[in-house]
Amino acid sequence: MQLLDGKFASEKIKLEIAAEAAEFTAQTGRKPHLLAILVGNDGGSETYVASKMKNCEKVGFESSLVRYDTDVTEEELIQKIREINADAGVDGMIVQLPLPKHIDPEKITDAIDYRKDVDGFHPVNLGRMMRNQPCFIPATPYGILLMLQAYGIDTTGKHCVVVGRSNIVGSPMSILMARNANPGNCTVTLTHSKTTNLKEMVLQGDIVIAAIGRKNFVTADMVKPGAIIIDVGINRETSETTKSGYKLYGDVDFENVAPLASWITPVPGGVGLMTIVGLLKNTLASAKKEIYQ
Template identity: 45%
Template sequence: MTEVIDGNAVAAEIRSDLQDSIDALADAGVRPGLATVLMSDDPASETYVSMKQRDCDEVGIEGIHVEIDPDAPAEELFDTVEDLNADPEVHGILVQMPVPDHVDDRRVIRAIDPEKDVDAFHPENVGRIVAGDPRYRPCTPHGVQKLLDAAGVETEGKDVTIVGRSNIVGKPLANLLVQKAEDGNATVTVCHSRTENLAEKTRRADVVVAACGVPEMIDGSMLSEGATVIDVGVNRVDADTEKGYELVGDVDFESAKEVAEAITPVPGGVGPMTRAMLLYNTVAAAGHQEGVDVDLP
């Protein structure tokens, strides 16, 4: 019977396990602080930030939220980031993407102090990941690794095919999985929009990670019997529901479930893990910056 990997349950366990680290920081007089910056009126972005702030409140992390008018000059955002970089009570900074067109998103990433870059997108942090010495691991890729571990899926010596080469998921996950590490040592193939014969690549994989942003692109015919499937995609498609839409992944869940040994659902799979790992990185950042040893789960 196919195992449906419960991301909500794994994320809840991580949040619970983080409490010991947060208590250790509290004993040293430190409360981790996460600043979120929103320069958008996009409802989805507003919802994401609200959820992240709620997560902080639930585990005892100080949430600092800054909203900037989307029509404001770009320098207002960069001045805000500079102020947060200098604030000793802020250990992690997250600028919610996307930012308005008149703001250079790459400059935003570079503006954040690498030690407070809990998304791990700053070039310095990306370089450390490639070198096998990560300061922080990007939240979604790290969440994928935690889900694989929770499902008892070892990556050592296994063939992993990642469909998608984004800077947020595909490329950093590939870099993490090839490292000489307990949760790495995989042979990784990264596929993308120019890949030919995609199904051949996915069918020979022990683990398939779908992160391409195309609704239900991967179906059961593209998988080998007994594969593990991690679906990172969250796509809104029209549906006869009260909201007029439903959320689906990059994997056709029903057909894939007939073939896979383990699979993540959408929603309730990778999404909760991304948020949990943001808390994880914030606690790690607080310990690092304050010189307090914390035992992270």
Template identity: 60%
Template sequence: MTLLDGKVTARAYKEKIALEVQEWVARGNRPPHLAAVLVGDNPASVAYVNGKVKDCEQVGMKSSLIKLPSDISQEDLLAKVAELNADEGLDGFIVQLPLPNHIDEKTVTLAIDPKKDVDGFHPENVGRMALNLPTYLPATPHGILMMLEHYNIETIGKHCVVVGRSNIVGSPMSILMARNANPGNATVTLTHSRTVDLKTECLRADILIAAIGKANFITADMVKPGAVVIDVGINRVDDASRERGYRLTGDVDFDGVSAVASHLTPVPGGVGLMTRVALLQNTLQAARGEN
């Protein structure tokens, strides 16, 4: 079994992006600038946003972290979004999810200028993706494509099964794997919690992408021997042996599936790192005006 190592892949792409940023600046342009809006102090969100700031530093980009209180009104948050939309010194920004319950995430997403929506969540960018037009690809599916490309995973003509239909991962992933591109040109089945006989559908997969948000949901008996398995899930599981009282695990039973799959991503250290790299790539794209 070959481990699809997010650390190795992310390092390779960061080196490439850093060179492209150097060339961009050498031509007289300012460094690409990414901002992250963090509402509240959710530990996972704080860690993730801090990672994005570090990523920007590593590739020569400018980053800004905008911290807002958890009790900020939706009106005030939308005002901040409008301010960032109008900032000509800013190429792209993200509003870190999840947001507090009193704020409507869809309203905030719709308020972001599509040209600065480097998360790729705005309906205009999703529509352009579906039509295979130049746009920002959603960061996690984009990162998965980068990983498949880095490890030379053949996708043309393969049967890809996606487990989970979220707007952030599952649905866009199914579109990208089916598009006329490389990686792509796969025959795709999009499954979810209401799929009848999910195990049989999974067993048909040459490439199985698990993004259902349930710890160890995909077991060895659901995986065709030799399949490529991409684990998108990040779940907290209670573990009294750990100092923090829990451990992180994916949607895939790693130990069991590793004995069956030809390729498998770890959790942590897999897709999550590539999500961050995809955000860097989208920010560089924004700076170049390629959306």
């Protein structure tokens, strides 16, 4: 078993991003700028947004955080998004999910100018991804592609089984792994909570991408020996033995699956760190107008 080390891969790519950001700043006199909107104070969201901001600083980006209380209205939020759409000093904008129940996340996503949608959630970016046109790829799927690339893993001809069909991970991941590219060129099976013979399906995977949001969902009896295992899960449980007060669990039973796998991502220290790299790369591409003019 070999570890797909998100710490190692993300640090390596961040050095490249920092060099490109420095060049951009030398040429334009400004830094690439990512703005995040955070509503409420969900523990996970606080951690991830703080990490995004810190990583911006690390690679020489400007970052801004706009905060709202949980009771902010949809209209107020959309008004702010429109303001930021019009602000030429902002290259990328994200609205951290999940949002409070009274706010429709699709309305919010649709309000973001697709040219600043570095999360890649806007219908224009999703549609362009389907057509294999230049676009912002959703940060987590993008991070997974970068991870496979960093370790030189050839995915061509392999059977990739994706577990979970969310709009932000499972669905886009299945499209990206099937397309004519490397990473890509896979035969893809997209499974989910209503798949009847899930164990048999996952057992066929040369590559398994677990993104179903349930702790230790993928167990050793479901994994073909030699498979490549990508764990997208970030299931938090409170813990009295850790300094942070919580412990993270993946969607994969790492302890029992790792000995079977050829490659496997840990949680923490795997896909989460690459998600941030995907976001930074999209923001840089936006600043450099590599995707949209």
